[in-house]
Amino acid sequence: MKILRNKAVRVAVDVTLLVGFIAEFVTREGPDYALHSWIGVVLIPLVGVHLLSNWRWVTSTFKRRTAHPEWPLARFNAAFSIVTSICILSGFPIWLEWPGGDSLSGLHTITGFISIVLALSHLWRNRSRLNALIGRTPRYSPT
Ligand code: HEM
Numbered sequence: 093m094k095i096l097r098n099k100a101v102r103v104a105v106d107v108t109l110l111v112g113f114i115a116e117f118v119t120r121e122g123p124d125y126a127l128h129s130w131i132g133v134v135l136i137p138l139v140g141v142h143l144l145s146n147w148r149w150v151t152s153t154f155k156r157r158t159a160h161p162e163w164p165l166a167r168f169n170a171a172f173s174i175v176t177s178i179c180i181l182s183g184f185p186i187w188l189e190w191p192g193g194d195s196l197s198g199l200h201t202i203t204g205f206i207s208i209v210l211a212l213s214h215l216w217r218n219r220s221r222l223n224a225l226i227g228r229t230p231r232y233s234p235t
Contacts (some may be wrong), residue, residue, distance in 0.1 A: 153165075
């Protein structure tokens, strides 16, 4: 989709994701978990758009695997996605007080802290892309 390749849209989504992750960290201790949880709900479509806008790169790295120069980054990104998905998904049963939801609290806390660290590391490891997106360095090839 053309809009997903638009630089301004991609920058806006990335910045909102960063702000969202920081907001999740700041609101992690309540006292009202509604705000924390709703920010998490908003993060779900944003993560989806972020993934879609980088989908060409994702499929290209996973097709070529070790033959692709960025295979280690692709593996790191996959691990980040899995940990963050577990964190977001485990938040719902706790928030909505589903039976047994309480037992996911430890899992949610651990994956939450790891997600924040991985999000910052993800940003750092993709800094050349970010610089290219905001026009500080020449275009890079996405594949
Ligand atoms: C990437 C997204 C998220 C991150 C990084 C995150 C992080 C955290 C962390 C670190 C805590 C533990 C606070 C502490 O005890 O120090 C926490 C608690 C909590 N989170 Fe999240 N969270 C995220 C998404 C969500 C979502 C989507 C929901 C609900 C739909 C949610 C609901 C809750 C609830 C109800 C608690 C308090 C209950 C407990 O764990 O004991 N969180 N979150």
